[in-house]
Amino acid sequence: MALGYHIKHNVILYLYLRFSNQLRTYTYNSVSISNENKRIRNLTNQEDAIINSCVEDLSTVAPYFPKSFNLAAYTNGSETLQKLIKLNVDLSKIEKKPHVAEKLLQLDINSNMNGHILFLSDFVKMENMGIFITKNPMIFYQNIDDLKVRVNYLMSKRFSDEQIKYIIWKNPFWLMFSTVRIDRRLGYFQEKFKLTGEEIRNLASKKPSLITYNLKHVLCNLFIIKEEMGFQDHEMKHLIMNKPKLWMINDKALLQRFDYIHNVMNISHARILKEPEILLCRNFRIKQRHLFLQNRGRAQYDPLKENFIPLKALFEGTDTEFCKKYAKCNATDFNDFLKTL
Amino acid sequence: MVYFRDAATAFKSLNGLLCVYKPACVSIKQVQKTIKTNLCRDLNALPDRPLEQRVEIVGPTNEPMEVKLVPNYADHPLACGPRYINEDFRCSWGIHLGLFTSGVLLLGINDGTRLTYQLNTARITRAYKIHGQLGKATDTYFWNGRTMERTTFGHVTREKIDSVVAHMQAAHQKTMFELSGLHMESETMYELATQGPIRPANNKLPVIYGIKCVYFDPPNFTLEIQSVNEYEKYLWTLVHDLGVQLKTSAHCTGVQCIRQGKFNVDLALLRKHWQLEHIAVNMDRCREILEENEGLVRPKSAKLNL
Numbered sequence: 001m002a003l004g005y006h007i008k009h010n011v012i013l014y015l016y017l018r019f020s021n022q023l024r025t026y027t028y029n030s031v032s033i034s035n036e037n038k039r040i041r042n043l044t045n046q047e048d049a050i051i052n053s054c055v056e057d058l059s060t061v062a063p064y065f066p067k068s069f070n071l072a073a074y075t076n077g078s079e080t081l082q083k084l085i086k087l088n089v090d091l092s093k094i095e096k097k098p099h100v101a102e103k104l105l106q107l108d109i110n111s112n113m114n115g116h117i118l119f120l121s122d123f124v125k126m127e128n129m130g131i132f133i134t135k136n137p138m139i140f141y142q143n144i145d146d147l148k149v150r151v152n153y154l155m156s157k158r159f160s161d162e163q164i165k166y167i168i169w170k171n172p173f174w175l176m177f178s179t180v181r182i183d184r185r186l187g188y189f190q191e192k193f194k195l196t197g198e199e200i201r202n203l204a205s206k207k208p209s210l211i212t213y214n215l216k217h218v219l220c221n222l223f224i225i226k227e228e229m230g231f232q233d234h235e236m237k238h239l240i241m242n243k244p245k246l247w248m249i250n251d252k253a254l255l256q257r258f259d260y261i262h263n264v265m266n267i268s269h270a271r272i273l274k275e276p277e278i279l280l281c282r283n284f285r286i287k288q289r290h291l292f293l294q295n296r297g298r299a300q301y302d303p304l305k306e307n308f309i310p311l312k313a314l315f316e317g318t319d320t321e322f323c324k325k326y327a328k329c330n331a332t333d334f335n336d337f338l339k340t341l
Numbered sequence: 342m343v344y345f346r347d348a349a350t351a352f353k354s355l356n357g358l359l360c361v362y363k364p365a366c367v368s369i370k371q372v373q374k375t376i377k378t379n380l381c382r383d384l385n386a387l388p389d390r391p392l393e394q395r396v397e398i399v400g401p402t403n404e405p406m407e408v409k410l411v412p413n414y415a416d417h418p419l420a421c422g423p424r425y426i427n428e429d430f431r432c433s434w435g436i437h438l439g440l441f442t443s444g445v446l447l448l449g450i451n452d453g454t455r456l457t458y459q460l461n462t463a464r465i466t467r468a469y470k471i472h473g474q475l476g477k478a479t480d481t482y483f484w485n486g487r488t489m490e491r492t493t494f495g496h497v498t499r500e501k502i503d504s505v506v507a508h509m510q511a512a513h514q515k516t517m518f519e520l521s522g523l524h525m526e527s528e529t530m531y532e533l534a535t536q537g538p539i540r541p542a543n544n545k546l547p548v549i550y551g552i553k554c555v556y557f558d559p560p561n562f563t564l565e566i567q568s569v570n571e572y573e574k575y576l577w578t579l580v581h582d583l584g585v586q587l588k589t590s591a592h593c594t595g596v597q598c599i600r601q602g603k604f605n606v607d608l609a610l611l612r613k614h615w616q617l618e619h620i621a622v623n624m625d626r627c628r629e630i631l632e633e634n635e636g637l638v639r640p641k642s643a644k645l646n647l
Contacts, residue, residue, distance in 0.1 A: 057401040072421040075414035076395065085419050092422030284364065284612075319613065339362055339606045340597070341443060 071095045071105070080109040087117075088130025094137050104137050116140050119147060123168040136172035146178075153179040157186075158197075163205035171208035185211050192222065193237050207244035221247045221254065229258050235273055243276040257283045265290055267301060271311060281315035289314045289322060292337050296327060343621040348387040348424060351617065355380065356452035358435075358460075358627040359620060362609035365443035365595065369434050372446065376615050377427045380450075383617035384425040385418075392416055435460045436467060436601055439573025441483065444469075444598030445609045450624070456631070459638045464540050464569045465602035466550065466645060471593060473580040475560040478590035482577035486592070494589045499557045505586045506552050506564065509579070513549040520546055521643060538645040540569065547571040550645065552579075561594075569645075602637050603630050 065074055071091040075081045081091065095101040107113055116139060117129065124132050133139070139147075154164050167174055174182070189211065190200045204211050210218070225231050225246065231239065239246060246254065260283055261267050272278060278286065293299040293309060300307050313326040320331045327334065345351035363372055395413040400406040414420055435447030435457040449457035475494035479486030520541035523530045533539055541548050549568045556563035564583075566576070577593040584591025599606050608630075610623050631637060 055403050057403050059399070059401050070421065072415040072417075075417070075420045081420070082414055085414060085417055089419065091420045092418075335611060338611050339609065341364070 071101055074105065078105075080107060080113070083109045083113075084130075084133065087133065088127075089137075090130070090134045093134050100137055103141065107140055113140055115144055116142075116147075119144055120168075123151075123165045125169070128169060132169065132172045136176065139172065139175060142176065147175050150175050150177070150179055150182070153182065157201070159201055159205065163201065166205050167208040171212060173212050174208055177212055182211070185215075188215070193240050194233065195237070199241065203241060203244060206241075207248075210244045210247060213248055217251075218247045220251050221249070224251055224255055228255060229262075229269075231269060231273075235269065238273055239276055243280060246276070246279055249280065253283070254279065257281075257286070260287060265299075265301070267311065271301070275311045278311055278315055286314045288338055288341065291341065292334055293327060295337060296329070298327060343618055343625075345387055345617070345621075348384045348389060351384055351387055351621070352425065352429075354621060355430075355450050355624070357450065357624045358453045358456050358631065359448045359450055359624055360604045360608045360610065360627055361446050361448060361615065361623075362606070362611050363438055363443055363446040363598075364612055365441055368440050369438060369446065373432045373434070373448065374427070375612075376448065376450075376620070377430045377432060379615050380430060380617060380620065381423065381425045381427055385423045387617075389418070389424060433457045436465070437572070438598060439596075441485075442469075442573050442596040442598060444596075445601050445604055445606055446598070447601055447604060447627075450620075453624075456638060460602065463638060463640050464544070465637065466567050466569055466600075467571065467598055467602075468600035469566045469568070469571075469576060470555070470597045470599055471564045471566060471576055471580060472595040472597075473562050473564065473583070473591050474594050475562065475584065475587070475589055475591045477592055478581065478584060479592045482574070482581045482592055484592060484594050490590050492589045494560055494587075497559060497587050497589060499554070501587060502554050502557060502562065502583075505583060506554050508586075509583070510549060510552045513552075516546055517541070517548050517550070520548060533643055536642075536644050539643045540640070540645050542643075544570050547575050549579075565599075603634050 065077065068074065071081060071094065075085065075091070084091065091101075094104060120129065120132065120139070151164060151168075154167065159167070177185075186200055186204065189195065189203065190197075195203065222236075225236060225239065226233075257279055258272075261272065261278060262269075265286075267278075290299060298307060298309060301309055301311060303310075309326050313322060316322075317325075319334055323329050323331045323334045345354075359376075361372065361376070363369065393413040393416040394410050397409045397411050398406050399409060418424060431449075431451050431454050433449045433454040435449065438444065438446055447457060447460060449455070474484075475497060476492055477488055478490045478492075480489050481487075517539060518525060518530065518534065520543065521530070521533060521539050522542035523533065538550055547568060547570045549566060549571070551565075551567040553565045554562060555565045564580070566579070573596060576596050580591050580593040604627065608623070608626060610619055636642075
């Protein structure tokens with residue numbers, strides 16, 4: 001059984017014990033009488049009083065929610081959290097950010113959340129709602145009118161309905177950005193890459209998270225792709241339209257990958273532009289397949305010569321497929337080779 | 342292939358030694374983390390136990406109350422997190438391999454951590470393949486260092502390299518006896534020495550039992566080394582010293598561990614096979630090897646375990 005699970009239950013148990021202890025001390029302190037005899041007599045009276053039947057309805061009397069390390073402790077007592085679980089919201093992920101979890105606890109499903117969920121259901125499918133809320137529970141603190149304005153902004157910029165749906169569902173943080181910020185960012189990308197209106201719409205709907213991504217990181221990768229890798233402006237435009245993710249990945253890994261592909265494997269810029277997926281594949285995968293092909297004398301990537309191996313062989317498919325289709329050998333040969341690296 | 346009915350039985354069976362193939366430039370910490378994460382991923386994907394029930398007594402207190410059995414939401418995986426997390430696994434390594442060393446790595450999972458400690462104190466022998474290059478010396482003795490000098494190596498022949506290597510091996514014989522912890526001129530020492538190679542008593546000094554050049558194609562060459570107590574940097578310096586003794590210079594281009602005790606490369610799991618099913622099979626095979634070779638974990642004599 002998971003250790004984490006045990007800890008969580010022990011917390012609840014501990015809180016319960018502490019609470020029951022407090023009750024006992026409270027009854028004891030209420031007997032504040034100087035005379036010892038009187039105190040003992042009163043104590044027995046007090047205990048009698050506890051044993052005597054009570055005719056009042058006490059079901060509404062409940063203790064406060066005690067402090068807890070996680071949201072799971074509150075789920076049984078809170079209808080809101082139960083509803084969220086039924087929506088597939090992962091509370092254990094939300095509680096990783098304590099300030100967000102605290103905010104979530106202050107909400108009520110009927111008064112604060114229903115409107116938002118109803119509004120979002122126009123754009124996000126109900127089965128994906130849980131993923132959406134898990135990623136961005138703070139959406140409930142946004143004013144619904146603001147959200148409507150932000151959607152209207154997208155409509156005014158002539159995004160199609162499909163595109164708007166995709167943007168909102170793929171990037172739960174999009175609606176958190178004010179129209180001014182989104183407008184500025186769209187303008188920034190349009191200007192940086194010299195995109196037309198149609199192209200920026202396609203980019204935003206292909207990778208909505210790029211628009212709201214950390215601009216410092218985007219700028220850093222822009223520098224690497226332009227200056228260190230040496231892609232031209234029009235080539236960069238081609239790259240961002242096909243693989244916008246390149247501007248979001250780790251800069252060091254990107255450069256290392258390019259260095260291996262371009263300088264060790266001698267693949268030209270033009271070839272990389274045709275199959276930019278190769279820049280998104282982890283380096284060790286390309287490396288081990290390339291070394292294996294080299295070992296077999298098959299590392300020939302020039303399409304004009306015979307026995308040509310397409311670049312996609314290096315990153316696509318499983319190792320078995322790769323061995324069968326391109327390296328023309330058994331998967332065990334490849335595994336044996338990997339054990340000599 | 343092993344098939345598990347549910348996650349709990351699978352987790353209970355994950356105790357023991359695991360033999361993986363560590364890639365170069367990936368640290369042991371990272372290997373451990375990847376294996377733990379993969380195990381958690383596979384365990385969480387297996388059929389889960391049913392949700393816990395909890396008893397609720399509801400209704401007004403002055404009337405007969407209702408006792409209900411309701412599902413316990415606090416036990417829901419979405420509320421209390423995935424059933425298995427990385428912290429549930431203990432993982433330790435048997436013999437440390439440096440960052441740039443690739444090859445066989447022994448890991449102990451959960452109760453297997455004890456085994457790795459015992460293997461470490463039993464000082465099992467390790468075999469390495471060390472790839473070197475003549476003609477260049479670097480400040481770290483490895484390929485990643487700054488070039489310190491360049492020399493010619495046309496005069497180096499297979500015979501010369503063999504003789505230097507044989508000399509290096511002979512020089513280490515003495516350390517082997519010194520590290521046994523006995524007086525060099527005693528009767529006990531003599532009796533011990535007649536049995537063949539002996540294990541060192543502590544882990545202070547590296548001991549080399551055998552060293553051999555297995556591949557020579559100037560400027561590249563490969564040495565095969567059997568040793569105990571060695572570490573990555575020490576193996577690099579060996580290549581450097583070899584270069585100096587050959588009246589040229591050399592640096593190391595790669596270190597690969599091909600055997601640890603009875604665990605060799607064939608047994609090791611490749612990075613793509615670090616999954617629950619493969620790991621379970623591998624653990625069984627490691628357990629079989631340990632059962633076949635009783636002296637491997639708790640050796641009775643000072644004789645070397647090969």
